[in-house]
Amino acid sequence: MLTSAIGHNPLLFGHDERSGIIAVESVGHFIRLFFRTAGRVHFHDEPFQPFILVGDPALVSGCRVPCAVRQLAGDGFFRCQLLFDSWNDCLTARDFLVTKTGKGYSAPDAPYLFLPDLSHQYMLASGITLFKGLEFTELRCLALDIETACAEGYGFSNPERQEDRIISVALKDSHGEETVLRGDRLTEPELLQALNGAIQRCDPDVITGHNIFRFDLEYIGRRAQMHGIHLTWGRNGSPPHVTPHARWNLAEKTLEYPRWDIYGRHIVDTYFLVQLYDVAGRNLESHGLKAVARHFGIAAEDRTYLEGADISAAFKNDPEQLFSYNLDDVRETLSLFRLLGYPWFLQSRIFPYSFQNCIIRGNATRINSLFLREYLHRGHAIPARTPAANAFEGGYAESSLQGVIGPVVHCDVASLYPSLMLAYRLAPSRDTLGLFLPMLAELRRFRLTAKQLARDSEEESERYYYDALQQVFKVLINSFYGYLGAALHNFSDPAAAAEVTRLGRVTIRNMIDLLVSEGAVPVEVDTDGIYFRPPDGCATEGAELELVGRISQGLPEGIDVELDGRYRSMFAYKTKNYALQDYTGRIIIKGSALRSRSLEPYLREFMRDVVESLLAGRGEMAGRLFDQYVARLRSHTLDATWVARSETLNESPESYKEKIRSGKRNRSAAFEIARASDRPFRAGDRVSYYVSGSGRDATAYEQCRPVDAFDPAHPNINVLYYIQKLRHVQKRFEPFLPKEPTLFDL
Numbered sequence: 222m223l224t225s226a227i228g229h230n231p232l233l234f235g236h237d238e239r240s241g242i243i244a245v246e247s248v249g250h251f252i253r254l255f256f257r258t259a260g261r262v263h264f265h266d267e268p269f270q271p272f273i274l275v276g277d278p279a280l281v282s283g284c285r286v287p288c289a290v291r292q293l294a295g296d297g298f299f300r301c302q303l304l305f306d307s308w309n310d311c312l313t314a315r316d317f318l319v320t321k322t323g324k325g326y327s328a329p330d331a332p333y334l335f336l337p338d339l340s341h342q343y344m345l346a347s348g349i350t351l352f353k354g355l356e357f358t359e360l361r362c363l364a365l366d367i368e369t370a371c372a373e374g375y376g377f378s379n380p381e382r383q384e385d386r387i388i389s390v391a392l393k394d395s396h397g398e399e400t401v402l403r404g405d406r407l408t409e410p411e412l413l414q415a416l417n418g419a420i421q422r423c424d425p426d427v428i429t430g431h432n433i434f435r436f437d438l439e440y441i442g443r444r445a446q447m448h449g450i451h452l453t454w455g456r457n458g459s460p461p462h463v464t465p466h467a468r469w470n471l472a473e474k475t476l477e478y479p480r481w482d483i484y485g486r487h488i489v490d491t492y493f494l495v496q497l498y499d500v501a502g503r504n505l506e507s508h509g510l511k512a513v514a515r516h517f518g519i520a521a522e523d524r525t526y527l528e529g530a531d532i533s534a535a536f537k538n539d540p541e542q543l544f545s546y547n548l549d550d551v552r553e554t555l556s557l558f559r560l561l562g563y564p565w566f567l568q569s570r571i572f573p574y575s576f577q578n579c580i581i582r583g584n585a586t587r588i589n590s591l592f593l594r595e596y597l598h599r600g601h602a603i604p605a606r607t608p609a610a611n612a613f614e615g616g617y618a619e620s621s622l623q624g625v626i627g628p629v630v631h632c633d634v635a636s637l638y639p640s641l642m643l644a645y646r647l648a649p650s651r652d653t654l655g656l657f658l659p660m661l662a663e664l665r666r667f668r669l670t671a672k673q674l675a676r677d678s679e680e681e682s683e684r685y686y687y688d689a690l691q692q693v694f695k696v697l698i699n700s701f702y703g704y705l706g707a708a709l710h711n712f713s714d715p716a717a718a719a720e721v722t723r724l725g726r727v728t729i730r731n732m733i734d735l736l737v738s739e740g741a742v743p744v745e746v747d748t749d750g751i752y753f754r755p756p757d758g759c760a761t762e763g764a765e766l767e768l769v770g771r772i773s774q775g776l777p778e779g780i781d782v783e784l785d786g787r788y789r790s791m792f793a794y795k796t797k798n799y800a801l802q803d804y805t806g807r808i809i810i811k812g813s814a815l816r817s818r819s820l821e822p823y824l825r826e827f828m829r830d831v832v833e834s835l836l837a838g839r840g841e842m843a844g845r846l847f848d849q850y851v852a853r854l855r856s857h858t859l860d861a862t863w864v865a866r867s868e869t870l871n872e873s874p875e876s877y878k879e880k881i882r883s884g885k886r887n888r889s890a891a892f893e894i895a896r897a898s899d900r901p902f903r904a905g906d907r908v909s910y911y912v913s914g915s916g917r918d919a920t921a922y923e924q925c926r927p928v929d930a931f932d933p934a935h936p937n938i939n940v941l942y943y944i945q946k947l948r949h950v951q952k953r954f955e956p957f958l959p960k961e962p963t964l965f966d967l
Contacts, residue, residue, distance in 0.1 A: 232591070232660050233571050236598055237347050240354025243426045244456070244485045245340040245575065250307055252343045255456065255485050257355065262424060262456075269343050271311040273318070274299035274334035274603060284317040286310040295653060297602030299334050308339050329606050329709045344573035345594045351569045351576060357559075360566070362395040363425035364555040367437045368547050370404075370533045376929050377900035380443035387444055388536045390416055391547040393555050394423050401544045404536065410448045413441070420454050425486060427576065428454075429558045431510040431550070432492040434478040435903065442481075456485025468904070469493070469581050472500050476905030477873060487576040491554055494561040494580070498689055500696065506818060510553055517685055519556040524549040530929060560686060564693035584700030588660075589710045595656055604651040607715070609708040614719070616748030617726040620796040624957050625835050626744050627790030628760045629801070632769045633750025634728065635781050636695070638702040639665045641724045644779035649705060649714035657712070661701045668694035725749070728780060735775045739768055744793055752791060752799070762787060790836045792957070802836040814953075823850065823863045823943070824950055831954050840959045847951045854940050854947070861931035864943050866921075867909045870895060874902050890925035898927065913937040917945035 243262070244255040251266040270289070275281065278290045278301050288310070291302040305311040315335045319325055326335040336342050344350060352360075368389040369378040378385045388404035390412060402415050420428070430437050442463060445452050452460050467480035474496075481488055495513050499505045505516055514520040525546040527535055535543040569576045572587045573594055579587070596603050634640060639661055641647065648657040671691035678684040704710060706718030725748065732751055733743050740756030755765055766784055773782035792800040798812025808829075810816045815828055827850050834843035853859070868891035870877075878896065880886040894910045895902035902908070909928040912921050919942045926937070 230663055231348070232595060232656060233663055234353065235344070235348035235350045235573065235594060237349040238353065239349065242349060242351050242353065243355070243360070244351070244487070245343060245349065246456075246484055247308060247339050248457075252340070253485075254349070257359065257361070257426065260359075262426075267347075269346070270304040270306065271308050271339060271342050272305065272346065273303045273311065273314055275301050275303060275318075276332060276605075277301065278303065280321070280333060281314055281317065283321075284314050286313045288314065291600070293596075293600055293602040295602035297596075297651075297653075298605035300602040302597070311335075329608070334603070338574075338578070341574055341578070341590075345590065346597060348594065348598060350571060350573060352566060353570055357563050357566045358395070360395065360427055361423065361425045362427040362429060362555065362558060363420065363423050364391075364393045364551040364558065365428055365430045365433065365437060366391050366547060366550040366554060367440060368532055368536075368543060369440060370536060373533075375899050376530075376927070377898065378440075379899060379901075380440045380447075383447075387412055387440065388532075389544055389547045391544070391551040392416075392419055392423075393548070393551040394425065395555065398423075399548060399551075401548055403540070403544060405540050409444060410450055413445050413448065413450045413452070416441070417450075417453050424456070427487045427489050427558075427562075428483065429489045429491055429554060429562070431490070431554050431557070433488065433490050434480065435476075435492075435906075438481050438488070439479050442479075454483050454486070459484045470583070471496055474869060474905060475871065477903040478905070482577070489558060489562060489565075489577060489580065491557045491561065494557070494565070497580070498561055498692065510550060510557070513557060514553040517557070517560060518681055519553060519560065521549065521552070524553070560682075561689050563686065564690045567690075568693070568697070584697055585704045585707045585710055585713075587697075588700060588704045589712065591660060592652070592656060592712045596654065599654065601654060604711050606709050606711055607651075607707070607713040614722060614726075616722060617729040618747045618796055620745050620793055620799075621743045622745075623793050623795070625790055625792050625838070626742075626754055627788070628755065629744060629752050629788045629791040630741075630755050630765050630769070630784065631750060631752050631786040631788070632732075632772065632782050633785045634732075634776075635669060635783050636665055636698060637725055637728065637749035637780075638721050639698045640780050641721055641728070642701065644777055645720075645724060647705075647717050647721055647724075649712045649717055651714065652712050657701070661698060664694060664698045664701075668698055728776065731776060732772055732782065735772045739771065741768070744791060745796070745799055747797060750785060752793075790838075792832055792835050794953075800832045800836060808833060808836065819866065819868055821864050821866050821943070821946070823854070824946065827947060827950060828954075831951075835954075835957060840957070843954065844958050847947065850947055851944055854943050857936070859936065859938055859940070860933075861911045861926075861928050861936075861938060862909075864938060865909045865911045865928045866890070867907050870902060870904055870906050870908060873904045876904075888922040890921040893922050894925055894927050912939045912942050914939050915941060917941040 241256040241258050242254055243257045246253045248266060250268060252269045254265045254267065256263055256265065276298050281288065281303060286305065289304040291304060293300050293302060303314065305314060315326060318333050322332055324331040367387050370386050370388045371378040372382055372384045386409045390402040392400040400419060402412050404412060407415060454461055462482045464480040467478055469476045469478065492508060495508050506512060525542060527546045532543060565580050566576065569579045572579050573590050574582055593603065643658060643662055646658065668691050671687050671694060675684055675687035675691055678687055702718060702721050705713055705721065706715050707713045729746060733746065736743060736751065736753050742754040743751055744754060745752040755768065759765060759768060765787055769782055769784040776782065788801045788803050790802045794815060798814040800808060800810045800815060802808050810829065810832060815832065816825060827846060830846050831843045834840065870891060874892060874895045877892045881888060890910055891908040894908050910925040911928060911931065912919055912924050913926045914924045919939050924939065
């Protein structure tokens with residue numbers, strides 16, 4: 222298995238080799254370590270002194286709590302580690318420093334370094350990480366999903382509404398046991414007490430669910446509070462600790478959610494895992510459980526499906542159908558966790574964070590923690606955070622040709638930026654202990670091993686497994702470059718990052734020159750790879766492999782070019798937006814201009830149909846599609862979901878309302894729907910709506926309606942508005958369609 226591919230490298234895994242640790246928690250003046258050994262859980266307590274790093278211990282002069290001072294070697298800014306007897310003393314010192322310096326601990330120029338997670342501090346200082354010596358299958362996991370009733374006249378179940386309630390709780394653990402707590406046999410208080418008992422009996426290391434933070438757990442918590450029931454879910458019988466307004470930043474998105482922490486356990490939301498997977502792949506049409514399960518092939522053929530609006534009725538009229546549906550949800554959730562959770566389980570062996578926190582911490586933050594851990598282990602001073610730097614030029618990208626081209630080959634440099642950093646020994650100048658490159662080399666080797674296993678896997682599920690693994694580690698090792706250019710971290714170096722991108726542009730241009738000299742024609746160029754039309758007489762796999770091999774030999778040692786794909790045809794639309802058809806007929810579409818999830822489904826389908834026609838050499842068919850889609854839009858059976866637009870709220874509805882009031886932003890249909898809904902919306906939620914009324918120039922925010930309010934018996938979809946949008950999309954493709962003959966052509 223891949224878990225043994227690296228071995229124990231202290232730079233990556235920490236210096237404490239103890240195995241079987243599944244959780245780290247505080248207890249009084251001690252840290253409690255939970256171990257799983259031969260399937261049983263036991264714990265061990267250890268003393269620990271929490272710490273704050275400063276440049277000069279005089280900074281805490283006047284603070285009333287005692288502390289010891291550990292002097293760190295070297296010239297880094299943080300040369301002193303203040304050690305406190307308790308977490309409360311450490312927090313008191315933190316508050317003192319905030320007041321004295323006028324800088325919060327998260328301020329980039331704070332003259333002290335405080336880490337607000339006690340378990341993280343302990344793992345940094347001790348070199349302990351989770352799950353060493355354990356296989357992923359040895360974790361005890363419990364998937365949880367609830368179904369709720371909604372009072373008549375409302376569109377969404379609300380835990381604050383007395384007449385709404387939990388009507389079913391499905392549980393499935395990793396040992397195969399399945400349970401449904403039925404609301405037709407138990408009152409809601411009895412159901413919640415039964416859930417307490419089920420969690421204690423299972424004693425899971427991980428509780429998982431799909432969108433569990435923003436729905437299931439919050440709903441359970443509100444209903445338990447309403448009934449005065451304590452949720453004794455912790456390994457010590459304690460209730461969950463809830464942070465109501467936690468925020469998770471991922472790429473360009475921010476998700477607001479109520480975070481739950483359960484003593485001695487981890488909560489892993491598979492919705493978060495799906496988001497992380499899709500950052501790299503961008504190939505999921507939806508992040509909902511059912512769509513994702515179908516995408517990965519883990520949905521059972523006979524699984525039960527129910528629309529949200531039908532759940533209350535099913536509970537009254539066909540409860541067995543509801544409970545079957547609920548159970549299918551947890552089966553898919555556990556399968557999804559097994560598929561996408563493994564890379565993060567493995568990363569929890571590396572980074573000094575809990576499993577739950579490892580998933581939500583940014584790549585640069587986690588990389589920084591490896592430096593902090595090793596520098597503290599060696600008793601070495603740590604640099605101050607890197608100040609913000611001026612922007613520098615990024616990777617090379619261009620679209621040399623447009624239209625339909627074929628055949629096409631894709632070659633790329635395996636991990637271009639990491640390869641350049643290793644080949645040219647580019648590392649942060651403030652890393653005086655020289656940790657950066659050895660860590661990068663090990664992680665790169667691991668990623669390439671996973672990538673090869675994904676290629677070699679014959680089983681589809683196994684291929685997804687290793688592909689998910691290599692994608693996460695691809696993002697991680699590429700983030701070593703991102704870490705170099707990032708401000709606010711202790712060892713970043715924007716000048717080194719700029720040199721990496723410069724060498725990247727040089728490398729790609731050299732590849733282009735080598736390809737042209739061989740008679741190939743570059744089509745699409747992007748950062749680390751090139752799509753090209755091979756020379757005449759070279760359109761066989763063997764000849765293409767030989768060509769790519771010659772290109773690789775023409776580059777510096779350590780920069781390896783691979784044949785990453787070969788295609789019958791390619792539709793090059795514009796830079797970073799293209800479609801490919803391989804030799805099996807499978808079509809791959811890349812770029813938001815051709816497949817954005819925010820577009821209405823009918824427009825995505827229209828563009829895909831046009832692209833498929835172009836790739837197949839049937840451009841004349843593409844020209845007729847417009848009329849076919851207009852006919853469908855005018856039909857009396859038009860479904861609102863086909864024309865509905867789905868958007869992610871990038872801020873809270875309250876923030877939107879305030880910005881509208883102060884004139885800082887324009888009105889938005891999605892936010893207007895959220896404000897009018899009886900459902901509590903947050904930043905990161907998706908809203909689906911359609912435009913009603915008449916008139917092709919309708920204003921969406923004035924005439925928007927939620928999809929679940931559409932009544933097929935009284936359709937009010939603005940057909941002219943949607944035909945006009947279709948016409949705008951059609952015009953994008955006109956330059957690529959066959960020209961209609963004119964009198965001059967006859």
